[in-house]
Amino acid sequence: MVSRYILLLFAPLAWAAQEPAAVLAITSDAPAAIELDGNPIGRLDPGTPLRIQTTPGEHILQALPAGGAPAWRKTVMVSSAFPADVKIPLRSHMERIEIEKSxxxxxxxxxxxxxxxxxxxxxxxxxxxxxxxxxxxxxxxxxxxxxxxxxxxxxxxxxxxxxxxxxxxxxxxxxxxxxxxxxxxxxxxxxxxxxxxxxxxxxxxxxxxxxxxxxxxxxxxxxxxxxx
Structure with a gap:
């Protein structure tokens, strides 16, 4: 059965041969371009999760909404022991921006x-x-x-x-x-x-x-x- 996840491999650093990858699963309630540590990794649409392999440790995750709105940003910690799930509340983020403006x-x-x-x-x-x-x-x-x-x-x-x-x-x-x-x-x-x-x-x-x-x-x- 084909997985419903989009699987991307992202390696900002060279991994040691013995170091297993960490998995980061990302979902969002609004469309956005996704970046990890400043590097573009793809587009995320509601209902279509992104599953990323990266190095264990701390990373900066960004979601850039359509239309040029300021990015949603969060520091996430990922481990090779178990996947990290991140749900991006992008609609709330964009609403907050509008509220702050008004x-x-x-x-x-x-x-x-x-x-x-x-x-x-x-x-x-x-x-x-x-x-x-x-x-x-x-x-x-x-x-x-x-x-x-x-x-x-x-x-x-x-x-x-x-x-x-x-x-x-x-x-x-x-x-x-x-x-x-x-x-x-x-x-x-x-x-x-x-x-x-x-x-x-x-x-x-x-x-x-x-x-x-x-x-x-x-x-x-x-x-x-x-x-x-």
């Missing part, structure tokens, strides 16, 4: 628009409110600190390279403050978008807490979420 992302499910990145450093609740109030991303001046329920809508999907599980490729650097009062009057709820856990935290605690800002949904979007 500075925002709209969730079509809820109508909410989110800033592409959080504040990047620790802030208190009052500083988080002020940060969102000053934000003018996209030319908008109605950015707010989200409620805990709004933040919760972002949780889901596979973990990104930072360990956050977010339905959109937003750049997060810590826990996210909400505008919702916590268990005590001087506390607010925060959300860890790594595991979806909530915590009631003192409002004056900066630490790992960040401001991720949201724009409210248009009235028609808000109405569509109300049960009749």
């Amino acid at each position: 500075g925002l992302w709209k969730d079509e499910r809820t109508g909410l628009t989110w800033s592409a990145a959080d504040s990047g450093s620790g802030v208190t609740v009052s500083q988080a409110h002020a940060y969102c109030g000053r934000l003018t991303t996209g030319g908008f001046q109605d950015w707010l600190l989200p409620s805990i329920e709004q933040l919760q809508t972002l949780f889901g999907g596979e973990a990104d390279e930072r360990g956050f599980r977010v339905i959109a490729p937003l750049k997060l650097t810590g826990w996210s403050w909400s505008s919702t009062q916590g268990n005590e009057p001087a506390e607010n709820w925060t959300l860890d978008l790594g595991d979806g856990a909530r915590a009631s935290v003192a409002a004056g605690d900066a630490g790992l807490n960040r401001a991720l800002c949201v724009r409210p949904a248009p009235p028609e979007s808000a109405k569509s979420t109300v049960r009749r």
Whole structure:
């Protein structure tokens, strides 16, 4: 039976006779040209894996999307003991590039628009409110600190390279403050978008807490979420 894999031999270094080859199996969810350590090795299409033989050790894998978008890049470690499987999330990579360019992302499910990145450093609740109030991303001046329920809508999907599980490729650097009062009057709820856990935290605690800002949904979007 003919294998469904495309088998390529790639040898950037001369192998010692006694050193067995390492195998790298690559898949992608979008078409791309593939390079290993800066050397072109072929084109990868969804549903058609590439299986590459190379030297054991550390290699730089690149996927170049069609249309000239910036390359996806990752350092991979391969061993002769067992194949290394790499799944390239190229669609998410390209979406992230577009989000970074615009500075925002709209969730079509809820109508909410989110800033592409959080504040990047620790802030208190009052500083988080002020940060969102000053934000003018996209030319908008109605950015707010989200409620805990709004933040919760972002949780889901596979973990990104930072360990956050977010339905959109937003750049997060810590826990996210909400505008919702916590268990005590001087506390607010925060959300860890790594595991979806909530915590009631003192409002004056900066630490790992960040401001991720949201724009409210248009009235028609808000109405569509109300049960009749």
